[in-house]
Amino acid sequence: MLFPGLAEPYDTTPVLRARLLLQPAQGRSGSKVQQTKVCTMGLFTGRKGLVLGIANERSIAWAITENLHREGAEMGFTHMPDAGDRPKNQNKVAKLVDPIGSKFLLPMDVCNDEHINAVVAKAAETFGRIDFIVHSIAFAPPADLTGPTWACSRNGFKTAMEISAYSLLAVAGAARKQNVLSSDASILTLTYFGGEEVIPGYNLMGICKAALECSVRYLASELGPEGVRVNAISAGPVKTVSAMGVGDFDDMLKLYAGISPMRRNITADEVGRTAMAMLSNLTSGITGEILHVDCGFSVMGAPPADFFTPPAQST
Numbered sequence: 001m002l003f004p005g006l007a008e009p010y011d012t013t014p015v016l017r018a019r020l021l022l023q024p025a026q027g028r029s030g031s032k033v034q035q036t037k038v039c040t041m042g043l044f045t046g047r048k049g050l051v052l053g054i055a056n057e058r059s060i061a062w063a064i065t066e067n068l069h070r071e072g073a074e075m076g077f078t079h080m081p082d083a084g085d086r087p088k089n090q091n092k093v094a095k096l097v098d099p100i101g102s103k104f105l106l107p108m109d110v111c112n113d114e115h116i117n118a119v120v121a122k123a124a125e126t127f128g129r130i131d132f133i134v135h136s137i138a139f140a141p142p143a144d145l146t147g148p149t150w151a152c153s154r155n156g157f158k159t160a161m162e163i164s165a166y167s168l169l170a171v172a173g174a175a176r177k178q179n180v181l182s183s184d185a186s187i188l189t190l191t192y193f194g195g196e197e198v199i200p201g202y203n204l205m206g207i208c209k210a211a212l213e214c215s216v217r218y219l220a221s222e223l224g225p226e227g228v229r230v231n232a233i234s235a236g237p238v239k240t241v242s243a244m245g246v247g248d249f250d251d252m253l254k255l256y257a258g259i260s261p262m263r264r265n266i267t268a269d270e271v272g273r274t275a276m277a278m279l280s281n282l283t284s285g286i287t288g289e290i291l292h293v294d295c296g297f298s299v300m301g302a303p304p305a306d307f308f309t310p311p312a313q314s315t
């Protein structure tokens, strides 16, 4: 029940917005409604959290943020630290999050424990406890990502693993150590099918995603007794800065549109909406889960027959 303590009536619309209709008893039972007071509450009204991994308006983390904001969440954000005097990264993210009432925006490189601890301390100072963390971060050095996995360098492997997998453990660990997670907090990360099966071109990042997905399960097991849930969304391809560095992205989009049961690609907003649900108490019984938001691509063992059928020629 979304509003325990409130007897009735309420309905939950398909867009997950809780709408509370308060009517006087006479209005409900009698013929004439004297007064109808409509009070709209978002699913995240009163809920607070951290969003990590917005680079620009195409970022999946931004699509998630837009959905959380629409439902009333209060959020703090991070950006990659800027080199030199020009606050380029900071400005890019501030341009997006300031207009939606960001509670703070701090620099954070996940390779730096001091940065992570400072962000978590700021969240504690600002919010007390937090109800959610969005971890939407990945990186591999291009030279190590584009070649075959057997050719990747030791340092490239370490960097990719540290940023793309270890960072989830580090962020969750800092939040746990600083006791900032609420008793029903939800942590969500982003992964890709290339961590489960071989997707040519995904290479080293596939190995990182496998480690990330395994980290989700261990974290879920360790933090579950405290009420904290940890899940991942395995998203289909979405055109973002990171995605453009992986294989031939346009071919990938064509492949997904041709093979997926729904014969199309997903949108960033579809990931954003699912993420919002995973971070909310609508999914209070789900943890350790890798949820595919991919129009069903991952269930296919072979392409459908129409994948091989050339489009009919018009005469």
Ligand code: NAP
Binding pocket: 052, 053, 054, 055, 056, 058, 059, 060, 061, 079, 080, 089, 108, 109, 110, 111, 136, 137, 138, 139, 163, 190, 191, 192, 234, 235, 236, 237, 238, 239, 240, 241, 242, 243
């Ligand atoms: P994106 O917009 O480029 O987001 C990636 C973010 O990671 C950027 O904000 C980037 O910051 C940040 N980052 C990289 N290194 C970092 C570090 N050392 N410390 C802190 N932040 C760092 O791309 P995206 O596609 O939305 O990616 C978000 C997540 O979704 C990734 O985990 C990705 O693997 C996953 N995913 C994406 C797709 C897809 O098709 N797009 C599909 C499935 C899963 P800067 O850009 O400022 O360096």
